Amino acid sequence: MWVSGSQLWLWQKGAREEAIAFNIPPQEINWLLRAVAGLDGLSLRLETYKTQPQIELKMSLSELNALWQRRLGDRLPLQYLLGTTPWREFELKVTPGVLIPRPETELIIDLVLETVETHPHLASGDWVDLGTGSGAIALGLAQALPQITVHAVDCSPEALSVAQENAQTLNLTSRIQFHQGSWWEPLEGLQGTLKGMVSNPPYIPSAEIPHLQPEVAHHEPHLALDGGADGLNALRHLIKTAPAYLEAGGFWLVEMMVGQGTAILDLLRESGHYQDPKIRPDLTGRERFVSAFTNSP
Secondary structure, three states: OOOOOHHHHHHHHEEEEEEEEHOOOOOHHHHHHHHHHHHOOOHHHHHHHHHOOOOOOOOOHHHHHHHHHHHHHOOOOOOHHHHHEEOOOEEEEEEOOOOOOOOOHHHHHHHHHHHHHHOOOHHHHEEEOOOOOOHHHHHHHHHOOEEEEEEEOOOOOOHHHHHHHHHHHOOOOOHHHEOOOOOOOOHHHHHOOEEEEOOOOOOOOOOHHHOOOHHHHHOOOOOOOEEEOOHHHHHHHHHHHHHHHHEEEEEEEEEOOOOHHHHHHHHHHHHEEEEEEEEEOOOOOEEEEEEEEEOOO
8 A cells, every 4th residue: 555655644643642642652653654664763753754755554544543543442552453562683473362572571581691601501401481472582592592492381372372483483493392381380301400490470469450551451461460469479389399390500580570579589588499599670770580590409
């Protein structure tokens, strides 16, 4: 479909006003136009595209507007409307059956790389991403550490299908093994051998979910959000069960909600199976991750 630059500019102008009225970040419109019109960020910011006689769209202007109205009216996340989201250097497929990978979660890969620099024995062997969802973390690990095999586990068949498709698109299928099941259940044969575990588990207290942004509360899978009464159900399970699967000196890293760090550190210490537990901040300085090592022999 072709439209003139001035037509698209008028649409963008109206959409921006609607975004502000609906309390939606106006920059989402530029994201949408990059996806459907192939425009670059500079031409969108300077609005130079409005002088172009023709711009090719992946859909008609009326279809584009219908998509935008779904964003406004249904509060459906733009990532689900487009079917993709950027994460690190990837463009990942996402559906309503998987949690949308957040930019702050990207730091998990950097924390792993930082740890491997000081613990080089972790740079090869088997790692696990528990609750892989779209496969974002598993894909990031496989790309960053070429000598490891990543085991990506999820209880949702739909999530695993999306993760496998992302791995195929990025040519990483040979580096990742996918397993359907609850947490460690599909990995019994790997007990005591895993070099590291990473997870972005459900950690939001059940009572808080209805009060989240409607994009999250109404559209993202509650299975990937609901951490039980205090948000720590999955984290307690991972603390209790990981030592049976990680080798001595194995690395344990999870994402958490701000404010949960002290409770998780207490659980790690009470377990008696971990050493060097640490709260790790995200790039804004907020407590976002907790890491530890299983006890050395």
